[in-house]
Amino acid sequence: MRKDELIYQQMLKAIVEHHLLPGVRLPEDQLAETFQISRTGIRKVLHRLALERFVTITPNKGAHVAKPTAEEAQQVLDSRILVEPVLIDDVVTHWDESSKTRLYGIVQQEELAEQNNNLKDMIQLSALFHTELASLSGNQVMAEFVSQLTLRSSLVIAVFGSKQSVGCDCGHHHDLVDMLDKREAGPAKIWMKRHLEAIKASLQFTIDKPKSINFKDLFSTI
Amino acid sequence: MRKDELIYQQMLKAIVEHHLLPGVRLPEDQLAETFQISRTGIRKVLHRLALERFVTITPNKGAHVAKPTAEEAQQVLDSRILVEPVLIDDVVTHWDESSKTRLYGIVQQEELAEQNNNLKDMIQLSALFHTELASLSGNQVMAEFVSQLTLRSSLVIAVFGSKQSVGCDCGHHHDLVDMLDKREAGPAKIWMKRHLEAIKASLQFTIDKPKSINFKDLFSTI
DNA sequence: TATTTTTTTATTGTATACAATCTAATAGTA
DNA sequence: TACTATTAGATTGTATACAATAAAAAAATA
Numbered sequence: 477m478r479k480d481e482l483i484y485q486q487m488l489k490a491i492v493e494h495h496l497l498p499g500v501r502l503p504e505d506q507l508a509e510t511f512q513i514s515r516t517g518i519r520k521v522l523h524r525l526a527l528e529r530f531v532t533i534t535p536n537k538g539a540h541v542a543k544p545t546a547e548e549a550q551q552v553l554d555s556r557i558l559v560e561p562v563l564i565d566d567v568v569t570h571w572d573e574s575s576k577t578r579l580y581g582i583v584q585q586e587e588l589a590e591q592n593n594n595l596k597d598m599i600q601l602s603a604l605f606h607t608e609l610a611s612l613s614g615n616q617v618m619a620e621f622v623s624q625l626t627l628r629s630s631l632v633i634a635v636f637g638s639k640q641s642v643g644c645d646c647g648h649h650h651d652l653v654d655m656l657d658k659r660e661a662g663p664a665k666i667w668m669k670r671h672l673e674a675i676k677a678s679l680q681f682t683i684d685k686p687k688s689i690n691f692k693d694l695f696s697t698i
Numbered sequence: 699m700r701k702d703e704l705i706y707q708q709m710l711k712a713i714v715e716h717h718l719l720p721g722v723r724l725p726e727d728q729l730a731e732t733f734q735i736s737r738t739g740i741r742k743v744l745h746r747l748a749l750e751r752f753v754t755i756t757p758n759k760g761a762h763v764a765k766p767t768a769e770e771a772q773q774v775l776d777s778r779i780l781v782e783p784v785l786i787d788d789v790v791t792h793w794d795e796s797s798k799t800r801l802y803g804i805v806q807q808e809e810l811a812e813q814n815n816n817l818k819d820m821i822q823l824s825a826l827f828h829t830e831l832a833s834l835s836g837n838q839v840m841a842e843f844v845s846q847l848t849l850r851s852s853l854v855i856a857v858f859g860s861k862q863s864v865g866c867d868c869g870h871h872h873d874l875v876d877m878l879d880k881r882e883a884g885p886a887k888i889w890m891k892r893h894l895e896a897i898k899a900s901l902q903f904t905i906d907k908p909k910s911i912n913f914k915d916l917f918s919t920i
Numbered sequence: 921t922a923t924t925t926t927t928t929t930a931t932t933g934t935a936t937a938c939a940a941t942c943t944a945a946t947a948g949t950a
Numbered sequence: 951t952a953c954t955a956t957t958a959g960a961t962t963g964t965a966t967a968c969a970a971t972a973a974a975a976a977a978a979t980a
Contacts, residue, residue, distance in 0.1 A: 478757070504932070514965045515932090523742065527749050535700070536932060536971050551839040558840065562780050617773040618780065621843055726962070736935045737962090758941050758962060 483511050484521045486695060491530050491541055492603070492630040493596050498543035500689055502531065510691045529628060542631060549632040553676040556625050559618070560606065560672060561665040566613035568661040575612050579653045582608060586649060599630055605649050629675070636679040705733050706743045708917060713752050713763055714825070714852040715818050717916055720765035724753065732913040751850060764853060768903055771854040775898040778847050781840070782828065782894060783887040788835035790883040797834050801875045804830060808871060821852055827871050851897070858901040 487507075490496045507518045522539045525531035533539045544552070567575070582605045589597035603626040610622035648671065655664040709729075712718045729740045744761045747753035755761045766774070789797070804827045811819035825848040832844035870893065877886040 503930095505930090516964060516966090519932090520745065523745065524749060527746060537973095538932065548839070551837045554837055555839045555843075558784050558837075559781065562784060615773045615776055615780075617770070617777045617847075621777075625839075725960095727960095738934060738936090741962090759943095760962060 479513065480517050480520055483513065483517070484524055486511075487521060487525060488530060488627070489600075490694065491525075492627050493599055494630070494634045495694060496541050496689065498541050498631060498635050500541045502539040502541065504538065506691050510695055528624060530631060544628070544632050544635055546636065549636050549679060550676070552625055552628050552632055553672065553679070556606075556622070556629065557669055557672045557676065559625070560610065560622060561668045563610055563613040563615070563618060563622070564656075564665045564668060565661050566615065567609060568656060568659050568664070570612060570614050571656060571659065576653070576657050578608060578612070579605070579649075579656070583650050583653060599633075602649075603627060603630060632679070638678055638680050701735065702739050702742055705735065705739070706746055708733075709743060709747060710752060710849070711822075712916065713747075714849055715821055716852070716856045718763050720763050720853060720857050722763045724761040724763065726760065728913050732917055750846060752853060766850070766854050766857055768858065771858050771901060772898070774847055774850050774854055775894065775901070778828075778844070778851065779891055779894045779898065781847070782832065782844060783890045785832055785835040785837070785840060785844070786878075786887045786890060787883050788837065789831060790878060790881050790886070792834060792836045793878060793881065798875070798879050800830060800834070801827070801871075801878070805872050805875060821855075824871075825849060825852060831874075854901070858903055860900055860902050 487496070496502075502522065504515045504518050504522070507522075508515045511518065522531055522533060526533045526539065530542055531539050532542050582601060586598065586601045586605065589601055603623075606626045607619065607623040611619035613619065652664060652667055652671070655667060709718070718724075724744065726737045726740050726744070729744075730737045733740065744753055744755065748755045748761065751766075752764055753761050754764045804823060808820065808823045808827065811823055825845075828848045829841065829845040833841035835841065874886060874889055874893070877889060
């Protein structure tokens with residue numbers, strides 16, 4: 477894999493898993509040194525993250541982890557409420573044994589992570605579930621969009637989420653897969669809509685402040 | 699406006715309006731000279747266009763105008779068929795006098811462009827109509843997604859479109875605005891779905907080959 | 921002492937230089 | 951002649967140097 481691609485994934489992961497909190501400054505020099513690459517390479521990664529809304533770049537002031545506004549937060553969740561249910565029809569259409577295996581596999585990992593109270597994995601697996609489900613619709617364009625939305629949701633939750641909203645009640649995903657496996661598209665759509673509405677409803681508009689970060693330590697432990 | 703932002707828009711416009719056809723090579727040196735900027739600046743623009751799928755960058759081989767596959771083409775249109783109708787409800791909810799003025803304004807320009815057989819404007823205005831409509835839903839996140847999809851549709855049409863599919867029968871947009879102004883959400887949704895399905899149905903799977911381009915001449919005439 | 925101005929420092933923006941890689945042209949061999 | 955190997959040229963990938971800007975610290979003035 478290309479080096480900058482790897483760095484991109486590490487940084488995205490750090491943001492999505494709340495190791496780098498919204499508002500935290502991302503100085504090019506420190507990151508360049510951390511990843512043993514020139515500033516050119518880091519800038520490429522930062523610009524990509526900026527285009528995908530995980531980072532904001534202010535001219536002559538540098539990059540920060542994006543801090544979604546309340547408005548943006550709601551729009552991201554509203555988008556998912558609008559989009560994810562309409563993908564269900566296509567998921568059911570393409571449903572087969574491997575879909576079942578794939579999704580139940582993720583659900584199982586989610587339940588394990590929940591038992592171990594592994595917050596990091598819970599966030600990642602919950603996003604993975606929604607992304608995988610979207611890609612089972614067969615439409616790669618939509619799948620990418622949903623993937624971005626779920627990732628942005630993690631940022632939103634970092635700002636406005638309470639503890640219980642982090643993993644979006646993993647256990648329940650099991651119920652959805654049951655419905656899909658019975659080809660019950662209608663109920664599954666309704667379930668998905670309510671599921672996402674519940675996440676949105678769990679958002680609280682309290683903000684905590686960022687603190688200084690040692691990038692080398694951070695990325696050596698992840 | 700920042701210089702690279704301007705260059706980005708010029709290049710995107712050239713691609714979307716079919717002045718730069720899919721498959722055309724985009725050498726950094728020539729572009730840098732054309733826009734009187736260093737390769738660094740051009741690379742930034744090219745990477746952005748690549749992330750948004752208007753350009754493909756192959757390692758050590760450089761950038762080309764993206765040439766969507768038949769599969770991708772269908773998925774882009776399918777995405778629009780899925781997404782644009784569900785936005786109608788929110789458009790109707792937020793509908794007011796200014797929405798009406800805005801959309802009828804665009805429709806009027808579309809009809810003018812059609813009379814003058816101005817292909818360039820027809821493409822641009824048709825995309826603008828769909829984008830504006832989406833932004834009237836009040837959801838900026840969805841609006842951006844739809845904007846990208848309409849732009850990508852232009853690329854798709856450059857590869858698989860026939861003459862009549864270019865501007866997606868502008869005249870008809872008028873009918874949609876009429877429905878919206880009467881708050882007829884249901885019929886408007888159906889109309890939109892059929893409208894987009896018609897565009898998809900008009901696609902033909904014939905491919906023509908790219909030819910060499912003089913970038914300086916091209917961008918001095920746009 | 922408080923406030924403004926100046927100077928210094930740190931950080932980003934841009935261009936260029938060099939290295940790595942691919943393309944093609946040429947030369948060599950069967 | 952056809953095919954492979956080697957070399958030369960062109961193009962991209964990456965790092966670094968310098969310029970421009972912003973932030974912080976120090977000095978000057980009221």
